[in-house]
Amino acid sequence: MVQKQDLTKINDYLWEIPKSFRKDMRVPARVYADEKMLDSVFKDKSLEQLVNLATLPGIEKYSLVMPDVHEGYGSPIGGVFATQTKEGGIISPGAVGYDINCGIHLLKSDLSASEISSKLDDLAGEIQKTVPSGLGKGHLKKLDIRDLDRVLEDGAQEIVRRGHGREEDIENCEANGRLEWADASAVSETAKKRGRDQVGTLGSGNHFLEIQKVEEIFDAEAAKTFSLSKDQVVIMIHTGSRGLGHQIATDYIRLILQAMPKYGIRLPDKELACASFDSPEGQKYFKAMACGANFAWANRQMITHYIRQSWKKVFNFNNENLNTLYDVAHNIAKLEGDLLVHRKGATRAFPGQPVLIPGSMGTASYVLVGTEKGEEAFFSTCHGAGRTMSRHQAIKTLSGKEIIKDLESKGILIKCYSLRGVAEEAPKAYKDVDEVVEVVHQAGLSKKVARLKPLAVIKGE
Amino acid sequence: MKYEILPHTAELRFRIYGKTTEELFINAAEAMADILNRDAKSTRIHANDAKKEIIKIQSVDVNSLLVDFLNEILAKSQINKCIYNVSSFKLHESGLEAEIISHPIKRFDEDIKAVTYQDIDIKKINPPAGGWQTDLVFDI
Numbered sequence A: 001m002v003q004k005q006d007l008t009k010i011n012d013y014l015w016e017i018p019k020s021f022r023k024d025m026r027v028p029a030r031v032y033a034d035e036k037m038l039d040s041v042f043k044d045k046s047l048e049q050l051v052n053l054a055t056l057p058g059i060e061k062y063s064l065v066m067p068d069v070h071e072g073y074g075s076p077i078g079g080v081f082a083t084q085t086k087e088g089g090i091i092s093p094g095a096v097g098y099d100i101n102c103g104i105h106l107l108k109s110d111l112s113a114s115e116i117s118s119k120l121d122d123l124a125g126e127i128q129k130t131v132p133s134g135l136g137k138g139h140l141k142k143l144d145i146r147d148l149d150r151v152l153e154d155g156a157q158e159i160v161r162r163g164h165g166r167e168e169d170i171e172n173c174e175a176n177g178r179l180e181w182a183d184a185s186a187v188s189e190t191a192k193k194r195g196r197d198q199v200g201t202l203g204s205g206n207h208f209l210e211i212q213k214v215e216e217i218f219d220a221e222a223a224k225t226f227s228l229s230k231d232q233v234v235i236m237i238h239t240g241s242r243g244l245g246h247q248i249a250t251d252y253i254r255l256i257l258q259a260m261p262k263y264g265i266r267l268p269d270k271e272l273a274c275a276s277f278d279s280p281e282g283q284k285y286f287k288a289m290a291c292g293a294n295f296a297w298a299n300r301q302m303i304t305h306y307i308r309q310s311w312k313k314v315f316n317f318n319n320e321n322l323n324t325l326y327d328v329a330h331n332i333a334k335l336e337g338d339l340l341v342h343r344k345g346a347t348r349a350f351p352g353q354p355v356l357i358p359g360s361m362g363t364a365s366y367v368l369v370g371t372e373k374g375e376e377a378f379f380s381t382c383h384g385a386g387r388t389m390s391r392h393q394a395i396k397t398l399s400g401k402e403i404i405k406d407l408e409s410k411g412i413l414i415k416c417y418s419l420r421g422v423a424e425e426a427p428k429a430y431k432d433v434d435e436v437v438e439v440v441h442q443a444g445l446s447k448k449v450a451r452l453k454p455l456a457v458i459k460g461e
Numbered sequence B: 001m002k003y004e005i006l007p008h009t010a011e012l013r014f015r016i017y018g019k020t021t022e023e024l025f026i027n028a029a030e031a032m033a034d035i036l037n038r039d040a041k042s043t044r045i046h047a048n049d050a051k052k053e054i055i056k057i058q059s060v061d062v063n064s065l066l067v068d069f070l071n072e073i074l075a076k077s078q079i080n081k082c083i084y085n086v087s088s089f090k091l092h093e094s095g096l097e098a099e100i101i102s103h104p105i106k107r108f109d110e111d112i113k114a115v116t117y118q119d120i121d122i123k124k125i126n127p128p129a130g131g132w133q134t135d136l137v138f139d140i
Helices: A033-039 A044-052 A113-130 A145-161 A167-171 A190-195 A221-226 A242-263 A281-315 A371-376 A392-398 A401-407 A418-426 A433-443 B021-036 B062-080
Strands: A007-013 A014-017 A029-032 A063-073 A076-085 A101-113 A206-216 A231-237 A323-329 A331-336 A339-344 A352-358 A363-372 A414-415 A444-456 B003-006 B012-018 B051-058 B081-090 B093-102 B132-139
Touching: A014 A044, A029 A044, A029 A339, A029 A433, A033 A063, A044 A063, A044 A076, A044 A113, A044 A433, A063 A433, A101 A113, A101 A281, A101 A352, A101 B081, A113 A231, A113 A281, A113 A414, A113 A444, A145 A190, A167 A323, A190 B062, A206 A221, A221 A444, A231 A444, A242 A281, A242 B062, A281 A323, A281 A331, A323 A352, A352 A433, A363 A433, A371 A418, A392 A418, A401 A414, A433 A444, B003 B021, B003 B062, B012 B021, B021 B062, B021 B081, B021 B093, B021 B132, B051 B062, B062 B081, B062 B093, B062 B132
Parallel strands: A029 A063, A414 A444
Antiparallel strands: A007 A014, A014 A029, A063 A076, A076 A339, A101 A231, A101 A323, A206 A231, A206 A444, A331 A339, A352 A363, A363 A444, B003 B012, B012 B132, B051 B093, B081 B093
């Protein structure tokens, strides 16, 4: 059990658990948090999970966790580490997570909040009608397997090629919406069946669409580069690889767990199941994970298309001007230089790159920009607000109706199917995103560019 | 008691009970079905559309077997848009064989991504309570 006295303060926003804390640690473990936030981190198993990361073969420098940290399974949510791809460095499906390439896509409009206010309810309603959750029968299109294989290998580029997007969507997407080493033959039939009717679906839980406005600009120069201005309407999409990605993770955690004894790998937690990056199992997972990532980018691209259709219909425009600012993952493993960087609930933040941070339901979201100083964290930053309350506790103590009323009193519209889902995702169940973002800003991992205020929250039908 | 809900910050954690390990497996499947569709009777499409199938699974140990069993049912649930009840179940040395019955539903109440290995540890409970238990974490 990690306690506060086990941590050394490096600076006001960075703490370290030394390698000597536990004999199986290969490197130290680091926590980005301010003092107030640090006190709450001890309430769950986050730090034990962070220490477990530090035991992984081939790990470089330290395991890290971001200020929106909370307990996950295997890796803590907010966990980051890098391994050497040679000399036995590992790849771990559990340290990427089941929702491969869960991430954010942000669209910028050429309208202000006041210009859309009279049609906000219509727009939110139309978007909710057009973007299925994927949990019901809905109007889901089932891809045939050959088409699905193309989506798995070409990602968002395949969706744009089919006429559901623009070149600038691809140019402004991490990895141009496609990891080129993806190999559809590495994905099981079960995963493909789970994913065939899910392209263009939102999912549930903490996935959402939000119509937002730019409330505050912190960095005028960066905002100009990103074409963001005060009161501008933007639309945020938060979703991932749906059942296809979940099944890829399930398949490979199982496969790699079974393979680990032959490589002599022993771990403190089964959910960190890992194989050498160079091993057949490691390489196969890397190709399958890339398929999952591509599927998620295709998914967000398809939802972008549906949102553009909704926008055109509601405003009766001939052309809609909804352009992609950026699309970025927060559950993924990427080759960056010589290192394989695993991020689970953490966002890549290369210097000059837009970083998109969703708040909890009805609270602020942020656009940040990556920095040179981020190299100390393998160019990573936070991914959101981070949960503090269990879903079960949230449903028991919070009322979905009251939450909707409260948000509506703040001028925020909610379109949702389930009051239970609203209670589970209540702002009180999360950390304060302003405080989380302030830590990464002060730590220099990424700098604040703009704060986004929600106008309407849309959950799947 | 077949199962109860325990705290977990972000996911769903259950404690599953059973007088025997077989019963524990069946109760775990029921817990998962109850998350996927809370009020199955009101959202089933047609009671006559229930279908039976046999599943056989082998795993390295009994804990992994439980995870693999539930993930198999979960995948079938999502692919076929239904929930499953276990009508017969047998554990043997290297795995299990079960008959499951599907019930088509209109929508899922929860999107379970996967059944995880976190905290899973099927163990005997000492008397007087007796029986078997394990914790189970579902990624929501």
